[in-house]
Amino acid sequence: MKDKPFILAVDHNRRNLELLGQFLNKEGYQTISAGSQEEFQQALSGETEIGLVLVDISGFDRQIWDLCEKLRDDQIPFLVISPKQSAAIQQESIAHGARSMVVKPLAIREFLGMIRGLMGE
Secondary structure (H helix, E strand, C coil): CCCCCEEEEECCCHHHHHHHHHHHHHCCCCEEEECCHHHHHHHHHCCCCEEEEEEECCCCCCCHHHHHHHHHHCCCCEEEEECCCCHHHHHHHHHCCCCEEEECCCCHHHHHHHHHHHCCC
16 A cells, blocks of 8 residues: 655744644644745655645745745645635635635644545545
């Protein structure tokens, strides 16, 4: 049986990354974490098969959208996690290739349902 692809979690806040990774691991997913744009780029250029990316845009500058466009071009599905409900952020997320946007605090069942759907489960 082939291993599941990894989920790449991108968040400027290391503690949030740790908590998200623990949660996803408990749900049976393998994760990679990136706490900076440089780590994000390194993860994308590595050998690991990435099936989904979760991008918390908090704390990043506008260059985060360039990396999101790379995900879109590489056909890697991703969700944008936003600190607030904002039509402008949602429009920008979709324009740069996000499948959807979720707002913190995360609704766990909905969030897991989105992850399962994007991972083809």
